[in-house]
Amino acid sequence: MKKIFSLSLVVLLLSAVLLSGITGCSFAEEPEETLVIYNWGDYIDEDIEEEFEEYYESVIGKKLDIVYSTFETNEIMITTVEKGEEVIDLICPSEYAIQKLMEGGYLQKLDYSKISTYQNVDAEIYNKVKEVFTHINVPGEGEDESMADYFVPYMWGTLGILYNADVVTEADLAEGYGLLWNSAGNPELEGKILMKDSIRDSYVAAVMRLKELDRLPSGYETLSVQELINTVDDTLLQAVEEVLAEQSYALKGYEVDFGKAQMTSNRAYVDLAWSGDALWAMEDGENLDYFVPEIGGNIWFDGWVMLKNAQNVRAAYMFIDYLCRPDIAMRNAMAIGYTSAVDKEALMASEEAIAILEENEYDVEEFFGDERRYPDIASATTLGVMKDFGERNSATIEMWERVKSSKQNNMWILWVAIAVVGAGAIGFGVYYLVSHRANAYRRLIKTAEQIRLEEEGTEQ
Amino acid sequence: MKLKDLPKKAVDKVKNFRLTRRVFSYPYILFLLLFVVTPLVIVLVNAFIYDGTLSFQNFVDLATDGSSLKVLGTSIVVGIVTTVICLLLGYPVAYILAKWKSGSVLVVLFILPMWVNFLIRTYALQTIFENMAMTLGMGTVIFGMVYNFIPFMIMPLHTTISNIDKSFKEAAQDLGASPVQTFFKSTLPLSLPGIISGITMVFIPTISAFAISQLLSNNSIILFGDSINLKFENKLYGVGSVMSLIMLALVLLSNFFINKINKGEAAKNLW
Numbered sequence: 001m002k003k004i005f006s007l008s009l010v011v012l013l014l015s016a017v018l019l020s021g022i023t024g025c026s027f028a029e030e031p032e033e034t035l036v037i038y039n040w041g042d043y044i045d046e047d048i049e050e051e052f053e054e055y056y057e058s059v060i061g062k063k064l065d066i067v068y069s070t071f072e073t074n075e076i077m078i079t080t081v082e083k084g085e086e087v088i089d090l091i092c093p094s095e096y097a098i099q100k101l102m103e104g105g106y107l108q109k110l111d112y113s114k115i116s117t118y119q120n121v122d123a124e125i126y127n128k129v130k131e132v133f134t135h136i137n138v139p140g141e142g143e144d145e146s147m148a149d150y151f152v153p154y155m156w157g158t159l160g161i162l163y164n165a166d167v168v169t170e171a172d173l174a175e176g177y178g179l180l181w182n183s184a185g186n187p188e189l190e191g192k193i194l195m196k197d198s199i200r201d202s203y204v205a206a207v208m209r210l211k212e213l214d215r216l217p218s219g220y221e222t223l224s225v226q227e228l229i230n231t232v233d234d235t236l237l238q239a240v241e242e243v244l245a246e247q248s249y250a251l252k253g254y255e256v257d258f259g260k261a262q263m264t265s266n267r268a269y270v271d272l273a274w275s276g277d278a279l280w281a282m283e284d285g286e287n288l289d290y291f292v293p294e295i296g297g298n299i300w301f302d303g304w305v306m307l308k309n310a311q312n313v314r315a316a317y318m319f320i321d322y323l324c325r326p327d328i329a330m331r332n333a334m335a336i337g338y339t340s341a342v343d344k345e346a347l348m349a350s351e352e353a354i355a356i357l358e359e360n361e362y363d364v365e366e367f368f369g370d371e372r373r374y375p376d377i378a379s380a381t382t383l384g385v386m387k388d389f390g391e392r393n394s395a396t397i398e399m400w401e402r403v404k405s406s407k408q409n410n411m412w413i414l415w416v417a418i419a420v421v422g423a424g425a426i427g428f429g430v431y432y433l434v435s436h437r438a439n440a441y442r443r444l445i446k447t448a449e450q451i452r453l454e455e456e457g458t459e460q
Numbered sequence: 461m462k463l464k465d466l467p468k469k470a471v472d473k474v475k476n477f478r479l480t481r482r483v484f485s486y487p488y489i490l491f492l493l494l495f496v497v498t499p500l501v502i503v504l505v506n507a508f509i510y511d512g513t514l515s516f517q518n519f520v521d522l523a524t525d526g527s528s529l530k531v532l533g534t535s536i537v538v539g540i541v542t543t544v545i546c547l548l549l550g551y552p553v554a555y556i557l558a559k560w561k562s563g564s565v566l567v568v569l570f571i572l573p574m575w576v577n578f579l580i581r582t583y584a585l586q587t588i589f590e591n592m593a594m595t596l597g598m599g600t601v602i603f604g605m606v607y608n609f610i611p612f613m614i615m616p617l618h619t620t621i622s623n624i625d626k627s628f629k630e631a632a633q634d635l636g637a638s639p640v641q642t643f644f645k646s647t648l649p650l651s652l653p654g655i656i657s658g659i660t661m662v663f664i665p666t667i668s669a670f671a672i673s674q675l676l677s678n679n680s681i682i683l684f685g686d687s688i689n690l691k692f693e694n695k696l697y698g699v700g701s702v703m704s705l706i707m708l709a710l711v712l713l714s715n716f717f718i719n720k721i722n723k724g725e726a727a728k729n730l731w
Contacts, residue, residue: 075695191595197679253596253678267590394521397694402527405534405682419602423545430552434559435639442639 032063035315038077038091040302041070043155045335052322056315064315081106081307089310090319092154094302095133096200096388098147101305105139107150108308114317115152117324120346124378125153125301132226132385152320153341155333156301157275158375158383159201160292162259162282164269167192176293177209179270181243182250192269194262195247197254199400200386204229204298205272206240206247212295215239225296226384232392237399244403254404263288274300276338279373283337290372296382299375301341326350334360344368500708506701518698528687528703535684538598538673539666542605546613546662547655549606554617554654555647567618574611581608582675589676596677604676605666612661620654621647656718664711 037049049066056064071077074097080086081101093101101107112118126148133147161179163172172184182189195202207228210216217235220228228236252268260277262268264285273281278290304320306313322328329342330353340347347353347368354364368374377383389396510517522528553570557563573581582604589600628650632642670685682690684707691700 073693075693079695194678248680251678251680253680256679393694394696394699397690397696398525398527401531401682401687401690404680405527405531407680419541419545419599423548427548427552430556434552434556435643438639 032065033312033315034065034067035312035319036067036069036087036089037319038069038071038080038088040092041072043070043092043302043336043338045331048322048328048331052319055322056318059318060314078104084309087309087311088307089312089316090304090306092302092304094300095129095147096386098151098303098305099133099136099388102136102138102145102147102150105141106307107138107305108310109141109149110152110306111317115321115324117321118152120324120326120329120342121153122156122341122343125156125341128299128377128385129301132230132387151303151305152324153301153303154323155276155336155338156299156341157339158292159204159272159274159298159300160278160290160372162263162271162273162278162288162290164263164266164285165287165289167269173291176212176295177205178212179293180205180250180272181209181247182270189269190250191252192267193251194253194255194259194268194271195251196259196272197256199396200389201272201298202244202400202403203232203240203396204386206244207231207236208293208295208297209243209247210239212293213243215243224384225382229298229384230387232389232396234395237392237395241399241403245406248403248407260284275372275375276336280337292372292375292383294382296384298386299377299383300386303341327352327356329353330356339373344374503701503704503708506697507705510698518702521699522702525699528699531682531687532684532706534682535667538602538605538683539663541602542609542666543613543659543663545602545606546610547658550610550613550617550658551655554614554621557614557618558622563618563622567614570614571611578608579671579675582672586675596680598677598681600676601673601681601683604672605669608669608672609662609666612665613658616657616661617651617654620651624650652721656721660714660718664714667710668707 049068053064053066056062071080074094077091077093078097078100081088081091082104091101098107129148130146134145135143136145136147137143138145161177163179167186167188168179169184169186172179172182172186172189175181175183178184179189180193180195182193195205208225211225211228214221216228217239220231220236223231252262255262255268255271259268259271259273260281263271263281266285273290275290275292278288282288282290304323306316310316323332324342326342326347327350329340330347330350333340334356347357348364357364357367375383507518508514508516557566557570560566585600585604585607586596589596594600624647628646629642632646637645667683668685668688670683670689673681673683673686684703688700688703688707691697691703
């Protein structure tokens with residue numbers, strides 16, 4: 001329901017800005033230390049907060065109070081940070097949102113020597129980041145900053161297709177992203193395909209589909225997947241719009257947060273999904289499976305960043321350090337279903353992590369060998385990381401709106417005609433019923449009157 | 461001199477403070493200022509800010525974009541269709557309810573669903589449609605709109621029709637008008653204020669509704685409210701504000717016309 005309220009939320013937030021101007025921002029100083037964490041909803045094992053507080057007290061000797069709040073979208077998070085009213089120490093945004101925060105000059109460079117467990121993090125993720133998120137213009141720091149100096153990865157995964165193996169055939173799967181367009185023409189999939197109501201994810205699917213169909217505009221065929229999904233010029237945008245508009249006829253709709261429920265209850269058979277959500281749904285629903293089409297796709301990651309105005313830097317570093325411990329990382333992965341950014345070698349080497357895994361009834365080899373959970377990103381050139389749309393944001397939003405409203409042109413006329421005729425018929429029906437009753441009633445009165453008159457006549 | 465008087469003046473103010481009727485309106489005025497006027501001002505200011513400078517660029521963007529205007533067109537059509545259906549369905553109902561003695565009880569039955577939150581009702585509708593294996597689309601959206609807004613049509617109509625003096629009808633019948641003529645020459649014109657307030661109370665909320673269209677079409681239909689929502693979610697505050705202003709203009713415009721036609725009668729008979 002997050003979408004429904006965000007508009008009113010924005011208005012409320014805006015008025016809150018004005019309010020704070022009157023009352024003044026007050027943040028009560030407490031005797032004990034606090035650590036303010038701002039994370040995605042449902043994105044951590046909640047017991048860990050308390051355990052860290054105890055751990056902190058045992059190491060530092062001071063009582064720590066974790067103030068934990070959550071956000072539903074990167075955009076809401078960025079708005080909160082830009083307002084700059086609240087003191088926040090740690091945030092866990094997606095990669096493109098980190099880029100935006102860096103460009104806004106909100107983040108401080110991390111001192112990795114303070115994170116002893118830092119080597120545990122999968123080096124491949126950093127390699128990917130260094131390929132893409134360099135040359136970022138950070139105010140006050142320089143124009144050639146790399147995101148690798150600003151964040152510690154937390155969770156990662158791919159964008160792929162969750163499908164119901166009972167219905168989807170080998171021929172459908174061979175179509176790759178075409179499955180989302182029902183290009184094999186499977187009649188059972190008609191109106192059972194869900195797309196994400198998110199322009200970023202849909203853009204990847206559309207560009208990959210264009211590549212599959214060899215319909216990329218000339219000059220774009222030679223681009224790598226990485227370059228393709230980060231190209232948002234007018235030519236490609238137009239091609240994407242065309243291919244997405246074709247898709248709208250095969251779709252059941254665009255899901256925000258109901259995709260998992262629809263898939264597990266067999267109300268939809270195909271859904272564009274993030275790997276973590278897909279793995280989660282596969283445990284609930286029978287015969288669900290997930291794949292990233294061979295042609296390529298999007299790989300994403302969320303990571304911890306520290307704000308410039310962080311008030312408890314020591315606790316923040318310790319918290320990141322704590323999260324990168326194999327046992328804690330494994331517990332978080334178990335709690336939320338996503339793939340931890342802590343290297344699987346490090347996880348496998350830790351007895352505690354393995355014990356937690358077995359406690360949750362996973363087979364160790366199967367868990368780490370599962371390519372849906374641990375895709376091979378080192379050798380795969382077909383998985384790209386997506387940057388922020390930047391200045392092209394409004395152009396892509398407009399395109400997305402055009403796509404979503406493209407189906408709206410001719411369908412409604414039929415419905416409207418039926419509805420108006422039907423309603424008119426009902427209305428007139430009721431009217432005649434009423435007037436008929438009234439007539440009968442009136443006739444009754446008339447005859448009664450006549451009888452009375454006649455009686456009066458006879459009396460006279 | 462003046463500075464000396466100041467404390468005395470303040471004391472006088474406190475001393476002379478009396479709990480007049482005006483005082484009771486202060487909380488409400490404050491509320492209005494904070495939650496109605498302030499947001500409106502913010503929207504107005506935002507509409508003219510583009511890249512941090514004052515400009516009309518947001519208006520130009522909206523006009524050249526096209527998709528938003530198409531969405532506005534669809535919304536207006538949906539609004540008109542919903543209003544017409546509500547009127548056609550609601551008028552006979554209100555008429556019958558006003559004529560029957562048990563009418564006032566039945567009216568409560570019609571309004572009862574309004575106490576259930578509209579989101580819950582819409583979710584329920586969505587589940588029903590899904591279980592009936594219906595394709596969610598424009599038809600279901602319009603159904604949802606009618607279902608949600610029809611009480612707003614019936615209520616003012618019912619009030620107006622039951623307040624019509626019976627002697628008008630009796631006079632018409634006395635003078636030899638047939639039932640159809642009585643209805644069209646006396647009841648219908650006399651219930652016009654109710655019709656007009658019903659239309660406003662359905663049409664404007666329908667155009668700006670956004671949850672209903674999203675839920676009952678699996679997000680595949682965008683109405684103007686959804687479009688504004690999309691803009692604000694993606695931090696396009698400027699264009700979003702311009703669109704909100706268009707909404708506001710529509711509200712003011714319809715109010716203007718209603719006052720023109722109605723000469724203030726509708727407001728009196730609203731509830």
